[in-house]
Amino acid sequence: MIEIRDVKKLYSGMATPALAGVSLEIERGEFVFLVGPSGAGKSTLIKLIFCEQKPSSGSVYFWGKNTSSFKEAELLKHRRRMGMVFQDFRLLKQKTVFENVAFALEVVGKSPKVIREKVPAALEKVGLAGKEKSFPMELSGGEQQRVGIARAIVKDPLIILADEPTGNLDRDNSRQLMDLFARINEGGTTVIIATHAYDVVDRMKKRVVALEAGQLIRDEQRGSYDDEY
C-alpha cells in the first residue's frame, strides 16, 4: 500500500539529512514499529507518509501513486484516510471529550447525526464510555491519549500514524495503549508507530523497522527493539 523508494530528506539549515536514502514497503493491515534513537528519522518518515513533508529526493507511493504529484484535493483525501496520534495528545482544552472526538468529523463536514452515532462508538472502543462530558484536564495522561486515539479512529481511517504515542505515559498505560492499537489493527487498520518504548515493542512481536542517523538499519517481521535482545 505504501512504498517508500530511496527517500532522502534534508531540512533547510541542517547539516545532516533526516533521512539518507530509505526504502520500505508497508502492506495494508500491517502493524509496524519504527524504532531508533532521537533524530534517527522516525518522525520525518511519518510526516512523509502523511504528506506533511515532501522528500528532497526519492518518492513515496501510495497505492502506486507518487504522493509528490498529489493535487490539493488528492492530498486532502489522502490525509483523511489517516488518523494521527501525537505524543502530546493535542487535545483542545476548552472542548469536552465528546467535542474533541466530534471535531475530527466536523472538520470533514459530517452531519450531526453521523457524529452522534460514531463518537460514542469510538469512545466505547477506547474504553472511555461515560467520560464524554469530561474536559481533557480532568483526565489522566493515559485517558487523554485514549481520547486522541478515539479522535484518530472515529473517521474509520485506513492507517493510524502514531508518533511516540506513549512518550508521556508510564509503563502500564503504555502497555494498555499498545494493546488498544493491536485491537484496532485486528480490525484491519494499518498501524504505524514511531516509538522509544523498547519493552512494549519487544512484548508485541510485530514488524520492527529500525532507523539510525537517517538510514534503515534493520527491518524484521516479529522483531524486537534491539537486535541484541
Next chain:
Amino acid sequence: MNINSLKYSFRQSLVSLSRNFWLAVVTAVMIAISLAILGGFLLLAVNVGQSIRIIESNVEINAFLYDDADVEAIQAKLDNLQGVQGYTFVSKDQGLVDFGQAIGDTILLSGLEGDNNPLPDLIRVQVEQAETVPELARVIQGYPGVELADYGEELVGMLIRITRWLNALFLGASVLLALGAVFLIVTIIRLSVMARQEEIGIMKYLGASNWFIRFPFLLEGTLMGWFGTMIATVSLGLIYYRVVASLQRESLAFFLQPVTDAERLFPIFAGLLVLGTLMGCIGSYLSVRKYLRV
C-alpha cells in the same frame, strides 16, 4: 463545502466575534462612520445635481438691450429662433416698477423715473430645453442692439465648483476612513487567527481543507463589515428622512427640492451595503492570506 461545514463556520465566526466583542464593535463603528460619510457625500451629490438641474431648467435668458436697440427687429429674430418658447418685453419703466415691488420699497427709487432710470430695456426669453440655454444665449448675444444675454451662468458655475470641492473632500475622507477600517479588520482577524493557532494545527492533521479553515475567519470579517454597514445605512436613512421632513415643514423644500424618489436613493443605500460588506471581506482575506499558514 457542505451545509454542515457552513453551519460550523457560522458558529465559529460568532464565537470568535463574541470573544473579541469590543474590538469588533469598534471596527464595525469605524466602518459605519466611513460609510456614513461616503453615503452622506453621495446623497449630497445627488441633491446638488438635482438642484442644478432645477435651476438650469428655470433659467430664462435675460437679453439686456442698448437704449437705441431696434426692439421689433430683435423680437422678429426671436420669433424665428429654434428652441425659443416665448419671450416678454420688459421696458425700463416696467423694470423699475418690478424692482420696486421686489424690494418692497418704492420710495427709495423715487427720482429714478424717466430719463434718470438706470435700468436697460429687457427681453426675457423662455426656452424649450434647459440644455440649449448657453447656446441660445450665445446666439442672442450676437444680435445687434443686445448688450448682454445673461442666464445666471455664474450661479450654475459656482454650484458646480462647490460640488466638485465637496466631492473631493468627502471622497478623500471616506477613503481614508475606509482604509482605517480595513486595517482594523486585518488586525482583529489576525488576533482571532492567533487565538486559534492550536486548533488550526489540529484541524490540518484531521484533514480539514484550506477553505474550511479559512472560511470562518472570512465570515467573521464579512459579518463585521456587514454590521457596520447596517449601522451606517440605518442611521443615514433616518437622518436623511428627518432632514427632508424638516425642509418640507419649513417650506424650504420649494427652494431646495430634496431627492425623495426610491429609484435614485435605493442604489445609494444598496451600494453602501455591498461596499461595507466587501470591505469586511477584503480585510479578513488580506489577514488570512498573511497570517494563516495552512
